[in-house]
Amino acid sequence: MSAWKTIRYLSLEGRPQCPSPICVALVKKGYATRSVRYGYYPRRWEKHRIQRFLCKTCNHTFSLATGTSTFRQHKPFVNNPLFEWFASCGSQRRAARIFRINFKTVVRKFESIGSESALFNEEDRKKAAAVQDIQFDEMESIEHSKLKPLSIPLVVDSKTRKILGFEVCKMPAKGHLVEKSLKKYGPREDQREEALDRLFRRLLKNISPTAIILSDSKPQYAKHVKLHFPEAHYSQVISRKGRSSGLGELKQIGHDPIFSLNHTAAMIRANVNRMFRKTWCTTKKLDRLIKHLEIYAKYHNTVLIKQKAPSSDLTSAIPSTAA
Numbered sequence: 001m002s003a004w005k006t007i008r009y010l011s012l013e014g015r016p017q018c019p020s021p022i023c024v025a026l027v028k029k030g031y032a033t034r035s036v037r038y039g040y041y042p043r044r045w046e047k048h049r050i051q052r053f054l055c056k057t058c059n060h061t062f063s064l065a066t067g068t069s070t071f072r073q074h075k076p077f078v079n080n081p082l083f084e085w086f087a088s089c090g091s092q093r094r095a096a097r098i099f100r101i102n103f104k105t106v107v108r109k110f111e112s113i114g115s116e117s118a119l120f121n122e123e124d125r126k127k128a129a130a131v132q133d134i135q136f137d138e139m140e141s142i143e144h145s146k147l148k149p150l151s152i153p154l155v156v157d158s159k160t161r162k163i164l165g166f167e168v169c170k171m172p173a174k175g176h177l178v179e180k181s182l183k184k185y186g187p188r189e190d191q192r193e194e195a196l197d198r199l200f201r202r203l204l205k206n207i208s209p210t211a212i213i214l215s216d217s218k219p220q221y222a223k224h225v226k227l228h229f230p231e232a233h234y235s236q237v238i239s240r241k242g243r244s245s246g247l248g249e250l251k252q253i254g255h256d257p258i259f260s261l262n263h264t265a266a267m268i269r270a271n272v273n274r275m276f277r278k279t280w281c282t283t284k285k286l287d288r289l290i291k292h293l294e295i296y297a298k299y300h301n302t303v304l305i306k307q308k309a310p311s312s313d314l315t316s317a318i319p320s321t322a323a
């Protein structure tokens with residue numbers, strides 16, 4: 001029996017839209033396209049068969065998997081465990097060993113999970129209401145060597161510790177490494193100003209114009225805040241020496257006015273393996289650090305800070321014993 005004889009016409013409701021550019025353009029113009037069932041194909045990683053379709057308008061075939069986020073992936077079942085792994089101190093080489101997959105697969109998965117997390121964070125920013133209270137500062141990391149440092153401006157919501165946004169940029173070496181860095185790699189561009197500018201421009205809709213903004217005492221910060229949030233209540237706090245157990249981010253004693261920012265930075269230092277203070281896992285490519293931070297930001301915002309209910313909710317949930 002030929003395949004054509006097995007074709008059954010689909011009902012109007014159950015008919016999937018042909019994803020070919022020709023048909024998408026036709027549908028946009030108001031024309032109807034018609035597709036028919038066109039057999040199945042077996043999926044290797046699960047005992048399941050996928051319905052194929054033939055478009056009678058453009059003669060292309062497609063399936064129920066076409067256009068999904070796991071289309072053409074051979075091991076989509078490791079996507080979620082890997083996402084949690086990368087946000088929980090895991091390295092790429094150890095992931096290959098633990099999940100029993102090839103290292104090249106891990107690298108590809110890292111890139112796709114990173115891109116998906118970036119899209120998720122972007123969508124999340126679009127949906128969220130403008131924040132009234134923020135804190136920002138810069139973290140530092142390296143690109144392959146300490147002679148090539150990177151700067152990471154970071155903005156967090158003071159109340160919830162949600163990561164609102166970050167940027168990654170190059171900066172020249174500091175202190176005793178200046179001479180060595182110049183000798184080995186030549187002059188290094190300082191992109192910190194434009195990165196902070198780019199970050200604030202991206203977050204214009206996410207931060208209320210009259211927000212309370214707190215930052216470190218770096219003199220360059222004030223002009224950026226004044227430019228993007230002229231009506232905001234901005235104040236700077238004096239930087240203090242980090243506590244040895246606080247990964248350099250948590251401060252020594254007493255009340256820290258930018259605790260939310262410093263605590264989030266410490267969490268990044270503790271949970272993203274390439275951001276550890278002493279590590280073998282260093283960033284080799286700048287875009288991979290961006291992807292890793294996007295993965296952590298998604299995990300931080302959706303899992304880590306969501307597990308803890310706000311204090312006001314907790315107090316209202318506890319029954320009063322005064323009576």
Ligand SMILES: [Zn+2]
Binds near residue numbers: 023060
């Ligand atoms: Zn078509």
